[in-house]
Amino acid sequence: xxxxxxxxxxxxxxxxxxxxxxxxxxxxxxxxxxxCFGEPVRSITKPGLYFRWPAPIxxxxxxxSRSRLLEVQMQETATAGGEPIIIVSYLVWRIGDPLxxxxxxxxxxxxxxxxxxxxxxxxxxxxxxxxxxxxxNTDPAKLRFEEIEQEIAAAVHQQAASSYGVDVRLAGIKxxxxxxxxxxxxxxxxxxxxxxKTDTIVAxxxxxxxxxxxxxxxxxxxxxxxxxxxxxxxxxxxxxEAARYYKELEADPELAMFLRDLESLKKILKERTTLVLGTDxxxxxxxxxxxxxxxxxx
Amino acid sequence: MNERLPHSDTAQGTLPETQLLHPxxxxxxxxxxxxxxxxxxIMTAVVLLFxxxxxxxxxxxxxxxxxxxxxxxxxxxxxIKQPGYHWTFPDPISEIIRIPVKxxxxxxxxxxxxxxxxxxxxxxxxKMAYGGLNPVQDGYCLTRNEPITQLKGSDYNIxxxxxxxxxxxxxxxxxxxxxxxxSRKPGExxxxxxxxxxxxxxxxxxxxxxVSTMVRYSLDEALRSSAGIPERVRMVLQNSLxxxxxxxxxxxxxxxxxNWPLQVDDxxxxxxxxxxxxxxxxxxxxxxxxxxxxxxxxxxxxEILAALRNESVTDQQQEDYVHQMGGQVQVILAEAWAYRTRxxxxxxxxxxxxxxxxxxYRKRPALVLQRLYQDAVEEILQKVDETxxxxxxxxxxxxxxxxxxxxxxxxxAEQSEKK
Numbered sequence: 283x284x285x286x287x288x289x290x291x292x293x294x295x296x297x298x299x300x301x302x303x304x305x306x307x308x309x310x311x312x313x314x315x316x317x318c319f320g321e322p323v324r325s326i327t328k329p330g331l332y333f334r335w336p337a338p339i340x341x342x343x344x345x346x347s348r349s350r351l352l353e354v355q356m357q358e359t360a361t362a363g364g365e366p367i368i369i370v371s372y373l374v375w376r377i378g379d380p381l382x383x384x385x386x387x388x389x390x391x392x393x394x395x396x397x398x399x400x401x402x403x404x405x406x407x408x409x410x411x412x413x414x415x416x417x418x419n420t421d422p423a424k425l426r427f428e429e430i431e432q433e434i435a436a437a438v439h440q441q442a443a444s445s446y447g448v449d450v451r452l453a454g455i456k457x458x459x460x461x462x463x464x465x466x467x468x469x470x471x472x473x474x475x476x477x478x479k480t481d482t483i484v485a486x487x488x489x490x491x492x493x494x495x496x497x498x499x500x501x502x503x504x505x506x507x508x509x510x511x512x513x514x515x516x517x518x519x520x521x522x523e524a525a526r527y528y529k530e531l532e533a534d535p536e537l538a539m540f541l542r543d544l545e546s547l548k549k550i551l552k553e554r555t556t557l558v559l560g561t562d563x564x565x566x567x568x569x570x571x572x573x574x575x576x577x578x579x580x
Numbered sequence: 581m582n583e584r585l586p587h588s589d590t591a592q593g594t595l596p597e598t599q600l601l602h603p604x605x606x607x608x609x610x611x612x613x614x615x616x617x618x619x620x621x622i623m624t625a626v627v628l629l630f631x632x633x634x635x636x637x638x639x640x641x642x643x644x645x646x647x648x649x650x651x652x653x654x655x656x657x658x659x660i661k662q663p664g665y666h667w668t669f670p671d672p673i674s675e676i677i678r679i680p681v682k683x684x685x686x687x688x689x690x691x692x693x694x695x696x697x698x699x700x701x702x703x704x705x706x707k708m709a710y711g712g713l714n715p716v717q718d719g720y721c722l723t724r725n726e727p728i729t730q731l732k733g734s735d736y737n738i739x740x741x742x743x744x745x746x747x748x749x750x751x752x753x754x755x756x757x758x759x760x761x762x763s764r765k766p767g768e769x770x771x772x773x774x775x776x777x778x779x780x781x782x783x784x785x786x787x788x789x790x791v792s793t794m795v796r797y798s799l800d801e802a803l804r805s806s807a808g809i810p811e812r813v814r815m816v817l818q819n820s821l822x823x824x825x826x827x828x829x830x831x832x833x834x835x836x837x838x839n840w841p842l843q844v845d846d847x848x849x850x851x852x853x854x855x856x857x858x859x860x861x862x863x864x865x866x867x868x869x870x871x872x873x874x875x876x877x878x879x880x881x882x883e884i885l886a887a888l889r890n891e892s893v894t895d896q897q898q899e900d901y902v903h904q905m906g907g908q909v910q911v912i913l914a915e916a917w918a919y920r921t922r923x924x925x926x927x928x929x930x931x932x933x934x935x936x937x938x939x940x941y942r943k944r945p946a947l948v949l950q951r952l953y954q955d956a957v958e959e960i961l962q963k964v965d966e967t968x969x970x971x972x973x974x975x976x977x978x979x980x981x982x983x984x985x986x987x988x989x990x991x992x993a994e995q996s997e998k999k
Binding site (some may be wrong): 308309310313329331346348349373408414417424427431458460464465467477478479483486492495497502504509513514518523527533538542544549552557561566568569 | 616619620623640641647649650651652672673675691711712714715716720722724725726735736737738748752756757758759760761777780781783787788791792795796799819823824826840841843844847848850851854855857858859860864865866868869871873875877881882887888890893898899902905908909912913916917919920921922923925926927928930931933935936937938941946949950952953954956957959961963964965966967968969970971
């Protein structure tokens, strides 16, 4: 009975020991390289449990295979037209080929140094192939910014993979600037541009305001003309109606004219009038002399 | 041993060994038996404890992955352990990776803003700036220029901007597999480490997206913070993150502030004032038009005018339209109607008067005329201010001079009051 337990214990201990000495795990986030007396024998990129001979026969080198960021110092370079331009580039990389990586750069720190130089050179040469107007342009169709980034990425990707076993997943430009002196010129130009633009907008605005005002006045005239023509029609109808009554005046036109004249006189000589009359006007002839009246015999 | 062997071969049969042992040996055997028992118990306990240590809880805000021998356990959806109780083989066989998927991180990006000291940031006001922008400390974007000027080389402008990016982990597996994170220091949370490692990555990718987006927009679009700008940045950024299988989702990209460079502040301020003034002139003109047309023909003036301009409009329709108008048009029409009524009534009155007068006139024309004439003279003379009589003279050439309108300003009623 005790022997059974002893054996179980022994097996457990041996299993654990064997486990530690003869296997190793590769994590999902890692890749590994197994060397036999310093000579690489296996490159592992899939996670899981693997067999090995204990050290010093086999050694396991582990690499974190996740993507990581690398930023490059600000660099001043020149475009194809010779304009100075300041860029900050970056790339995202991971270990692609553990064997090549180990032999070429040893570790992540080493890789960063190499990649930094690689990226700077690629950025320099690619930027130098394009005009400044490819980076920023009044005409969006002439922009080549994405192309430039892709070209840098492609150049770095190819070389990093073949020389360092590094897989460059992304590369790009995170800052795009011009030297301090140039910004001053840009400011002067921006001020001048703004002035021109403002003048254009203000002139257009004033023209629009004038247009609205004259449109309003024209419309007003048109409306009044319509109203006037309608008013004319109404008055005409009134005059026509009045003319019907004139027929009745034909019974004695002279009397009608006399009555009309009297009405006119009353209207004209209404107020604030100074009248100069001869005393021979009736009934003021009475002021001159008494009339000589004879009673009429019935 | 030699002494004991014969005992064991006795014909009395096999006896329990212990009974045959020496008391000292017997107690040793007993001790061994007990210690084996204890060992068994301990081993069982250890095994049980070992297995029990495989239980783990996933908190409500997280999801977890289980690595068995370094490999993510499960396939497809089952790789992600949802909140609740779970069991797996304990360390060193398995490893539990907890990822707080519900946690949203906010990352401000101020690298496109001009340099401000802490004091200036606190003061918040605008500072004066001269000279150029130092690329080491001042941040900015280049935007395209609008082709309004003929100035050479005027392809771009400079603009400052401030951004905020909000992100979360949408795919724990892809995030864990593909995004580098430093190992955790004691007491540090997952998100603290993630921020330290992931924020610079997001910052760089966002900056790239911002730079490549801003060159597509004009300065004025940038200053207006046109909605398309943050949306495009978000899209470009998400594409980059997807291209590296990051499992990170960009929830929001916000363009918080934009500003023209302080060096051109005066020119831009003056410009916006002038533009405001010009816009105000248009607003004023519209108000003038509105008032003028409403005064002329009421609130529907323009609409009615448009209808009147239609060539197919009939006279009747035109009349209806005119009647729908208000304002001055109605005054004109009212006057016309008043005229119409008046001339009709006057004519009718004159006709009636003549008709009533005619029989009497025919009988006694001289008397009727005389009466009419004198009535009129009376009426007139009551109303006139003053009347001057001039006696007739036979000889010609005499002249009289009368000063009239000596007090033109005052009407008669007023003058009489003064008297």
